[in-house]
Amino acid sequence: MGDGEDRPSLADQRGVESVYQPAEDSDLLARTARERVEAGDTVLDVGTGSGYVAATLADAGARRAVGVDVSPLACREAADNGVPVVRGDLVEPFQRDAFDIVTFNPPYLPTPSEQEWDDWMEHALSGGDDGRRLVDPFLETVERVLAPGGEGLMLVSSLTDPDAVRAYASEQGLASEQLASEKHPYEALVVLRFYRV
């Protein structure tokens, strides 16, 4: 893993679109979450983008799989893909104890601030200076919406420092474990599970 200077731009790594399309990361998160969903579960996919993870979990037997995204373009696309969707900020517009599983494939790539905020796609990819611009707020707020026994499943990259992410979760009173890991060019993708201690 280099220091970032020889990495291609975010858009080059992920293809140029205005709504993030399912890639290796969404796929790993969807496959991992699919194994954990139980018939009758209510599931939320945060930053749902095209709605791919939510649709996969609905297909896997979730009673209800809802998406939330801050981008109006993503909301439209998820809705067109048949996913019940809410425009909102992370888990803020949802009731306490509402979900058995909350999935999140956040923008996790560390990005120097001078490269940020051109458009909705950049917003979907950039994790800020440390890659945790939305990772940390998610960990601060997800516990409220988890049903008893519920869990958060988040995809992060080795570039995001999964150990630091887990340490921050612990400060928020969340236990964690690593459920899956996959090597890719530039990074390893990891699925972390968070649950109440």
Added chain:
Amino acid sequence: MKEDLMEIICCPLDKHDLNLEVTERDDGEILSGELTCTECSETFPIEDGIPNLLPPDMRDEAPA
């Protein structure tokens, strides 16, 4: 949105329940209307079938 979404959404500001006022409905799908917080009275639009529950100060923002 389907009406049963009301079971899991709340006001993003104070987490209280929302009241639903439907303007346009098509085959069980709510296409437009308004959600109002039962506590703080903040209103949130439903447009093209999608409830916009962003806090008002984030609603009109460009990506950021």
